[in-house]
Amino acid sequence: MLVFQMAIVSGKGGTGKTTLSASFSYLAKDRVMADCDVDAPNLHIILKPQVIEKREYFGSKKAVLDQEKCVMCGVCEQVCRFDAIKFDGNGYSVTEYACEGCGACTIACPAKALQLVQSLSGEYYLSKTDNGPMVHALLKPSEETSGDLIAEVRKLALKGAYDSQIPLVIIDGAPGIGCPATSSITSTNYVILVAEPTMSGLHDLRRIVETVRHFRIKMGVVVNKYDINPSKTQEIEEYCKTEEIEILGKVPYDECVKRATENAQPVILYDCPASDEIKRVWENVSSKI
Amino acid sequence: MKIMIAVDQPSLDSKISDRFARTAYFLIYDLQDQKYQFINNDIETKHGAGPKAVQLAIDNKVSAIISAIPGENAMDAIKESKIKVYDGRGFSAKEALEKFKNGELKEVSTTHHL
Numbered sequence: 001m002l003v004f005q006m007a008i009v010s011g012k013g014g015t016g017k018t019t020l021s022a023s024f025s026y027l028a029k030d031r032v033m034a035d036c037d038v039d040a041p042n043l044h045i046i047l048k049p050q051v052i053e054k055r056e057y058f059g060s061k062k063a064v065l066d067q068e069k070c071v072m073c074g075v076c077e078q079v080c081r082f083d084a085i086k087f088d089g090n091g092y093s094v095t096e097y098a099c100e101g102c103g104a105c106t107i108a109c110p111a112k113a114l115q116l117v118q119s120l121s122g123e124y125y126l127s128k129t130d131n132g133p134m135v136h137a138l139l140k141p142s143e144e145t146s147g148d149l150i151a152e153v154r155k156l157a158l159k160g161a162y163d164s165q166i167p168l169v170i171i172d173g174a175p176g177i178g179c180p181a182t183s184s185i186t187s188t189n190y191v192i193l194v195a196e197p198t199m200s201g202l203h204d205l206r207r208i209v210e211t212v213r214h215f216r217i218k219m220g221v222v223v224n225k226y227d228i229n230p231s232k233t234q235e236i237e238e239y240c241k242t243e244e245i246e247i248l249g250k251v252p253y254d255e256c257v258k259r260a261t262e263n264a265q266p267v268i269l270y271d272c273p274a275s276d277e278i279k280r281v282w283e284n285v286s287s288k289i
Numbered sequence: 290m291k292i293m294i295a296v297d298q299p300s301l302d303s304k305i306s307d308r309f310a311r312t313a314y315f316l317i318y319d320l321q322d323q324k325y326q327f328i329n330n331d332i333e334t335k336h337g338a339g340p341k342a343v344q345l346a347i348d349n350k351v352s353a354i355i356s357a358i359p360g361e362n363a364m365d366a367i368k369e370s371k372i373k374v375y376d377g378r379g380f381s382a383k384e385a386l387e388k389f390k391n392g393e394l395k396e397v398s399t400t401h402h403l
Binding site: 154187215 | 307308311357358360361364376378397
């Protein structure tokens with residue numbers, strides 16, 4: 001069995017990735033959902049997953065000070081470029097959030113009182129939702145290895161798909177064009193770009209298009225709230241035409257989306273113009289699988 | 290000529306990994322004597338995986354890499370080497386090697402996009 005992986009991303013945040021993903025998760029008959037926005041996940045708010053399995057994610061290393069061995073010389077405080085080691089009058093201590101795990105203090109310490117230790121950077125979960133498995137994660141504050149955690153989320157989602165014989169993984173991707181975004185899209189079979197008709201919307205769309213191109217993946221664009229700025233929407237359409245990128249659909253601004261979000265429900269459970277268009281986009285997208 | 294292939298499992302039947310630098314194993318295959326070995330890609334750090342994997346290829350005197358499309362950092366490093374990259378998405382290591390020998394694999398250009 002082959003598993004088709006589809007990612008929903010956008011250069012700019014807040015364009016409607018999760019709104020679209022949540023609806024797709026209901027429209028797809030057989031799917032595994034993967035929330036890859038591990039820095040600020042919120043697909044779980046709508047899909048209300050029940051956690052089946054929790055896994056710990058060790059992303060980074062941090063310096064840990066053994067107070068017994070510490071000779072209070074203060075060398076560590078001097079060499080730490082991140083001001084992560086401080087003297088409080090009684091002794092030295094490492095501030096977990098400031099430590100970057102560079103290891104300079106472990107080399108400089110004459111008493112070998114400092115060691116780099118794997119630290120818990122977050123958790124990720126295999127869960128079940130009303131209509132299929134879901135994998136999601138939570139990164140701890142100040143952790144920065146989100147791209148790597150996303151790789152773990154996608155691995156677990158793919159395993160879930162193979163284990164349950166589900167041929168489709170839908171990825172609610174991370175915003176931006178950096179590590180978390182590339183980790184969300186690499187080796188997927190299709191990428192959906194959600195764009196909004198604003199100046200930054202188009203600017204960031206161009207950037208994510210370049211990123212997707214790098215990975216040689218087919219893509220299509222959904223313009224969300226297209227009618228709030230018809231001239232920008234037209235600009236997006238012209239850009240897509242020049243770049244030979246398919247416009248999968250244009251979702252209108254709709255108070256109904258706000259209502260659905262407030263009720264933590266997917267839009268497609270409502271009867272409204274935005275819902276109709278999202279269903280049409282889904283039909284279009286599912287023909288690519 | 291030696292080839293480096295990013296694979297999920299230490300087996301010639303393994304699927305080519307979805308990732309280049311963060312693959313579980315690298316297969317180093319010598320086309321001359323058909324000898325091969327698997328390298329466990331147990332990357333310690335969470336940063337700089339791309340250039341590190343390319344360094345591994347250089348250290349092993351590899352002329353070609355077969356994998357999923359490497360990320361931008363890996364590509365930048367590859368650009369500086371003489372190594373060529375081939376798109377192995379969807380194949381097993383064995384299939385990819387056959388296709389490579391027959392010149393059927395698509396080269397991933399390091400200079401321009403699609």
